[in-house]
Amino acid sequence: MGARIVALGLIDPEVRITRALTHAGSALLGAESGAPGVRISITPSPSEIADFQGVLIDFSSDAGAAHAAALARASRCALLVGTTGLSEQTLAALRETAAVCPVLIAPNTSLGVAVASKIVFELARALGPGFECSIVEAHHSRKKDAPSGTALRLARAVRSAGHELRDDQVVSMRGGDVIGEHTVRFAGPGEYVELTHRATTRDLFAMGAIRAAKWLSAQRPGWYTIEDTLGIAS
Numbered sequence: 319m320g321a322r323i324v325a326l327g328l329i330d331p332e333v334r335i336t337r338a339l340t341h342a343g344s345a346l347l348g349a350e351s352g353a354p355g356v357r358i359s360i361t362p363s364p365s366e367i368a369d370f371q372g373v374l375i376d377f378s379s380d381a382g383a384a385h386a387a388a389l390a391r392a393s394r395c396a397l398l399v400g401t402t403g404l405s406e407q408t409l410a411a412l413r414e415t416a417a418v419c420p421v422l423i424a425p426n427t428s429l430g431v432a433v434a435s436k437i438v439f440e441l442a443r444a445l446g447p448g449f450e451c452s453i454v455e456a457h458h459s460r461k462k463d464a465p466s467g468t469a470l471r472l473a474r475a476v477r478s479a480g481h482e483l484r485d486d487q488v489v490s491m492r493g494g495d496v497i498g499e500h501t502v503r504f505a506g507p508g509e510y511v512e513l514t515h516r517a518t519t520r521d522l523f524a525m526g527a528i529r530a531a532k533w534l535s536a537q538r539p540g541w542y543t544i545e546d547t548l549g550i551a552s
Contacts, residue, residue: 319377319400322524324352332532336372341382361385364392373531376401384408387415396420396534400427400527403463413541420537424544425467427526431500432544434515435475438502441511442479449506451476451483456491456499464490468500476502 320338327333338351339361346358361382370393376386377400384407390397397415402425404412415421426432442451453476455469465473465488476483498517503510517523526544533547 319520319524319527321352322521323375323377323527324356326521326524327528328353330528333528334372337370341378362389364388367393369393370395372396373398373535375527375531377527380405380408384411387411387421390419390421391415394419396422396531396537398422398424398527398531398534400424400523402467416541417539419539420534420542421540422530422534422542422544422547424527424530425471426498427523427530427544428515428517429526429529429548430515430522431468431471432548432550434500434502434513435472436545436550437513438472439475439479441502441504441513442476442481445481445504445506445511447482449504449511450487451481452487452489452503452505453483454489454491454501454503456493456496458495458497459492461492464492466490466498466500468498472500472502 324335324338327335335353335356338353338356338358340346340358342360347360349358351358367389373396374386374390375398376383379401380403383399383401383404386397386399397419399412412421412423453469453472455466457466469488473483473488497520501512501514503512530544530547534542
């Protein structure tokens with residue numbers, strides 16, 4: 319994701335890549351990032367980034383997201399977290415950061431998923447309890463968290479509409495090189511309604527992250543979602 323954000327950011331006239339960061343054990347340390355004059359370096363300590371201005375984008379791990387929150391607090395910069403499977407402890411650190419920085423949590427930066435989440439909310443509210451809901455998601459075999467952050471997000475949309483959705487009706491499949499596929503089904507007497515989102519390239523997540531980062535750079539401190547960037551928050 320970092321490599322694709324750099325590559326796509328370079329062709330966006332509104333974006334300037336100033337740093338490319340990774341963990342201490344990475345084989346990429348010292349390599350060219352692709353941005354002119356920017357080599358991949360170790361993620362700094364909070365005291366070393368106090369002068370940073372702009373948007374910090376994190377696609378790493380639970381521990382990496384927690385460290386990104388500390389970096390954002392130190393510099394008062396905006397923070398976009400695309401990492402999934404965040405612990406309650408890290409989420410608490412991010413909420414603390416949102417008191418002083420604009421923070422956007424995006425388990426999926428896809429425009430299509432954001433709109434699908436809104437549609438799922440409306441379907442759940444309109445169809446009511448006479449339709450049973452299920453969510454099936456599929457990803458590549460290397461994905462660690464299950465259910466995916468996007469599946470959990472869709473489940474929240476269903477439940478926030480007052481619709482019942484049991485945990486065992488959110489099903490995960492792992493295998494091959496599937497980028498990401500999510501299907502929400504509402505099954506009722508004699509009919510069912512099904513909504514599916516399929517990712518066909520990982521670039522869509524990088525493009526979505528760049529679009530969201532540009533929006534976030536102009537916001538006040540607070541807690542934001544991808545839906546906020548599109549003006550479609552429930």
